[in-house]
Amino acid sequence: MTPLDHIPEDIRRTAAQCRHYAMCKIDYLETGLCPPAKKTPYVGYFPQGRMDLCDALAKDLIPVTEAAVDIISSCTLCGSCDRQCHFVTGMRPMKVMQALKAFLDAFQEKGEKPAVILEDEPLKALKNIVGEKWATNDPAHLIAYANDPFPLADRQMPGYVVLPGSADELVEIVKYADRSEIPIVVRGNGGSVFGFVFTRGIIIDVNRMKKIQLDPDNWSAVIEPGVTSFELQKAAAEHGYRVNTAEPAATVCGNIVCTGLFSTWANVYGVGADHIVDMTFVDKHGTVFSINDKNAPNVFGFKEAVLPSPGICTGARVRMHPVTDDEQGILVPFTTLADAVCFAKDISRRRIGLAVGILGGHYLSTFISPTLALAEQTRDVFSGILEMTCVVSVIGDKYTRRSIRQMVPCVIDSSTLKMFMLGLPQLVRSDLADIVQGLESDGPAYETVLSEEMLPVLEKILSPSPETIAAAVDEDLRDFYEALYSRPHMTDMVWLAMFRIVSARMSRHKHMFAFLIYVPLEPVDVIQELITSFGQIAEKHGIEHDLGFITPLDLGKRGILEYDYYIDHTDSKESEKIRLAVADIEPMVDKLSSTCKGVKFLKYIFSQGCARKENFLYT
């Protein structure tokens, strides 16, 4: 490796593109975690932190410090980050890691010494609480907690980062901060993307607090605040249960407190208070309370306002749900969103299905494609040729699937979806599109292509196999992808819906700026109006945009809608576009909310995620 005096601009740009989705912090592909980060889970040791460090060093935002030397030296160039990051973003962080090594080599060859950051009183106090290793004021660590891709928040360097190992330590930190009047902010896994979690004071990173204790007798699990959705789901699944969780790298407690948990499983498992049996918090003065205490602050109520959180969550008992052994996924294609909404509402009302979600064309093609180029081609085929504008994704037992087959002309069942997933490169290459385009049937093209007699032909066309899908990625990653897609769960809709490892692919081409709104599913005009307005505002400001998903809630009376804007978070012009767009969006949603019951902007649920759903869905 040739030593580098400066980090090249193309490398810095790659580093700056890190979306902070924190997928490098969970072992979701069984590649193993970044080895140094596994031992010392400061964000700085994870690939995400190394990317931030690279960007900061290249911009001379921070000096080369002792921690920077340690972070860079500890990288083994094992390549796990390349595999993990490529799977969701298509990026290859290895070249950043190599550049950091080369940069450090040059630094050391020149005989330069790293800057020593002196300890001050607060740091000493924090170390007294958590131990020498788990508190720092070194900028190489702080930088990893100083920003996120949220385009409307500026970088803000914290003074300290501390990683408590227990609830008691966490409480002591809060008390110390209160006494010393130092502001504190808690970070789950360093994966926030809403610009809320910055401070010039103390960052409390709960990434060492990862205990999970399952209580199958009571269908619940007791967790510490550092437990991620992926980790909890994995533990629950091993015992035949599931939990309703959000993005896999997000912490469960953080999600509950912030917005409440919602996913396609919210159709049956609910939202807000539905997920929790109990939680404990420490308030800003260090007082610990359980939300089930009669005298505790009322976290179950809801007020339409931006409120502070009730405190820092130190633990939670969350609900687990039983799983039957005949669950499978099924996709129901539609040519119009209105038809899809009606169908989703109908099955939700009839209690058919567990997880239910309406996915736009972009979502489906992006979820199942391992590269951006393939996702775009797949979308062209799905939407443009097969006329699948959207699909309703349903997870359900054999009775669910039987009912759905009786309700609609055609479905994509789990084996057909697997065929598509493993044969996508052939789908976009084949003459099928040409044949289908000549079809003059009275039903949508997908009905003919997905007909029973066509399926063996489709299999011939697609030649589905791990080898086929692996051919879509860079040559040096093909063996890895082939092995990966040989695992049954990688094409299992139930597993994918539970662990949600492909949802981060939505941000593959650009950072996704998501707007979430609770909506009534009837009349469908409300949803149409929202979607039209979001589209018009995006067009006005020149922003890429698309419908994300809609999930029915509470027997189809309500739903949650996500509309996504896509921006390059490193481009200040794009940030300005978003700022202007948000200024148009907020009054638009507020106005609709004031005239239409059931329309509720998620921004008003922030920090009220423990609220009873009835208190915000029907008020």
Place this chain on the structure above:
Amino acid sequence: MLLARSRDNTAPEERIKALFDWLGPDGIPSCVQIVPGDLNCSGFGLSSTDYHKLASRVDEIIHCASDTSFSERKRAQIEKANVANLHHLLDFAAKSRCCFFHFISTAYAAGKRRGICPEALVDTRSFFNVYEETKHRAEMTAAKRCGREGIRLNIYRPSIVYGNSRTGKTLRFNAMYYPVKILVFLKNLYHQKHREHTRESDEQMGISFSADGTAHMPIRIEAAPSGGINLIPVDFFTAAFSAIMETALDGGVFHITNDTIKSVSDIIHYTQKYFHITGIQAVQTQNFPPGPQSRLEILFSRYTEVYRQYMQDERIFDNTSAAAILNPKGISCPDFDYRIFSRCMQYAEAVNWGNPS
């Protein structure tokens, strides 16, 4: 002057240039002037000045734009293209100095019937598909409006048009081509996989291959006891159209059709011979087994459903008026024999059935 609109981000000029380049090496003749305009819009989307300027320069109008889809669910789109947009053009004709309107329709505007279809406007409300229906409505609309405005009207009714009989060239591979294309697609797909020794599901479809690569594809196609497919090559159509346009100066309705109807059996025979396929057979309706069809038959039937009517068509198009003009000029429609079929298929294969990928 050639009125054309932009499409898929391609400017009208580029589209027309591409078309002329495709036709031959001479490019756009100097006498052709391209006028950007969109029939979808009232006033063609032109400024009032440009619109009236254009109107002041027009003596005759040839209307050949249409949507040839058959699908009922595309009704709104087809009605828009074939009827509503015609109104825009007729409005323009009425405001211009146009004295002759040439409308290209279809022989199948005759609607659902058996036997002789006259070269005249017919009163019918029964059609096999929305294309036939809208072309019929368009004929009526054009006749009524032209009559009111004192504009002479020629209605040209071609039957099913295929490529150039001398070169095989064609831009589109629908109609006659599509069922053949499906068969070739399936044959090639299964042959390729057969060679690759991949997991066999050929039996499921009933497709097999002999040592010389001939595909056995057992498909029974329902055919009428009489009648068949009325096919004309595009070179005959253009020659006939020009001759009628130059000669029939008082207006009229003209069937540009083939006196020799091609039976489904003949087309099957050509297809099997050219593409080395066996097993396909035409079965007369009364002999067609009522029982369950094979997977392959259902598949073929699904993909060619909209063409089924034209495979067993019993409409006979009277072309007395057209023949009276064309015969003296020595313009006649060639029989769609194996020689022409081969030429068309050679071209289709050479351009991968119009699919550049």
